[in-house]
Amino acid sequence: MFLKFADWFVYGILGLSAKTSFGEALHFFIYDVLKILFLLFTIIAVIAYLRSYIDNEKLKNFIEKQPKFLAHLFASIFGAITPFCSCSSIPIFIGFTEAGVPFGVSMSFLITSPMINEIAILVLAGIIGWKITAIYIATGIAVGTFGGALMEKFDWGKYLQDYLLKSKTKTENSSCCCCSYSCTDEQENKKQTTKGIFVDALVYAKDLFKKIWLFVLLGVGVGAFLHGYVPQEFFIKYMGGNNLFAVPLAVLAGIPLYADATTIIPIAQVLIDKGAAVGTVLVFMMAIVALSLPEMIIISRVMKKELIIRFVIFMFIVFTLVGYFYNLVL
Numbered sequence: 001m002f003l004k005f006a007d008w009f010v011y012g013i014l015g016l017s018a019k020t021s022f023g024e025a026l027h028f029f030i031y032d033v034l035k036i037l038f039l040l041f042t043i044i045a046v047i048a049y050l051r052s053y054i055d056n057e058k059l060k061n062f063i064e065k066q067p068k069f070l071a072h073l074f075a076s077i078f079g080a081i082t083p084f085c086s087c088s089s090i091p092i093f094i095g096f097t098e099a100g101v102p103f104g105v106s107m108s109f110l111i112t113s114p115m116i117n118e119i120a121i122l123v124l125a126g127i128i129g130w131k132i133t134a135i136y137i138a139t140g141i142a143v144g145t146f147g148g149a150l151m152e153k154f155d156w157g158k159y160l161q162d163y164l165l166k167s168k169t170k171t172e173n174s175s176c177c178c179c180s181y182s183c184t185d186e187q188e189n190k191k192q193t194t195k196g197i198f199v200d201a202l203v204y205a206k207d208l209f210k211k212i213w214l215f216v217l218l219g220v221g222v223g224a225f226l227h228g229y230v231p232q233e234f235f236i237k238y239m240g241g242n243n244l245f246a247v248p249l250a251v252l253a254g255i256p257l258y259a260d261a262t263t264i265i266p267i268a269q270v271l272i273d274k275g276a277a278v279g280t281v282l283v284f285m286m287a288i289v290a291l292s293l294p295e296m297i298i299i300s301r302v303m304k305k306e307l308i309i310r311f312v313i314f315m316f317i318v319f320t321l322v323g324y325f326y327n328l329v330l
Contacts, residue, residue: 002038002283006031025228032224033217036294037209045205047091052197063101064174076144079112080137089113090298091204097164097302104152112144114289124214127269130280132330136282139322146317151311159307208301218293226277239276239284247323250280251316254287264288279326291315 006027010016016023061069079089089110097105116137125133151157158165238253241245257264268281289295296308303311 002031002034003005007033021228023228025224029221029224037213041205041209044091044208045201049198049201052201062107069145071105072104072145073141073147075105076112076141077109079109079144080116080141090302094125094302095163097160099152100244102152103157103160104148104150106148107146107151108144111147111290112140112295114284114295115143117142117198121130128272132278132282135326135330139326141288143318143322144280147314151314154310156310159304161304164302208298238272239280246277246280247283247327248316248320249286250284250323251291251319254284255291256293257288275328279323279328280329282326284325286319286322287316291319 009030010027011018012021013282016026018024018027063074066074069322092113093106093110096109107185121133217236237243238249243249264285268285271281271284272278291312296312299311300308
């Protein structure tokens with residue numbers, strides 16, 4: 001639907017050619033803006049609605065019973081098997097935090113979730129084979145597991161937005177032991193109707209949408225410029241295996257772009273076919289889906305700038321090391 005509209009508007013109404021840089025860039029911009037904004041609003045609303053039915057207390061209790069390492073590992077695996085992009089992972093991250101799940105464990109989920117999903121795994125395996133795909137999955141889970149653990153050790157949770165810290169404190173301090181009026185009764189009284197939950201989800205999605213739509217346009221605009229005006233040979237030149245700085249440059253190049261793992265895989269295939277190093281392309285994918293400018297804008301809803309800066313620097317270093325590791329073993 002969005003592709004047909006972009007075709008009709010750019011090539012039909014405006015009469016631009018798909019062979020020109022401007023026509024290609026404008027088509028990319030219109031198509032991606034419509035698709036991303038629609039998916040952004042829809043997915044956030046759906047996740048916000050479904051989140052109200054998740055028993056956060058049971059989830060929290062299960063995680064708290066696990067040893068620290070296993071808790072991070074389970075959260076990372078959960079992120080890998082759930083079909084969420086960054087815009088839908090963040091509402092779940094908020095739900096975990098509000099339920100009192102430790103910050104680092106929630107981060108393990110948030111790091112892994114956009115990088116890996118079952119559809120992307122199948123597509124990636126069909127392009128580069130199951131061996132490399134298995135290494136990619138294992139690395140993604142490891143990055144989430146150890147990344148969340150280290151962020152918790154560094155006590156970066158204090159840089160969450162104030163409303164999340166207050167919500168977490170309230171959850172941790174709440175107790176029913178000395179109340180004659182049970183928490184179960186209180187929860188039942190506060191339980192909303194299905195219609196009320198749906199309305200709340202729409203309001204939540206609308207409020208978040210209003211804060212980020214302009215920045216999404218800017219992020220997609222940068223991606224459209226690179227798509228239309230920067231020759232593919234440019235990326236291949238600087239992402240080749242002979243370039244010592246190819247890996248960090250690939251991570252940096254992925255930050256202004258926005259796509260989910262499934263969308264970026266065909267581009268990755270072209271880069272690999274043209275001679276780019278496999279490891280460099282894989283961390284390029286990781287940067288796009290986990291460190292993109294639109295995601296950082298969305299994530300500012302839950303993180304203060306101090307945490308966002310630390311998060312970006314930390315993930316840049318990790319992805320760079322992973323990229324060099326890939327290029328050595330693949």
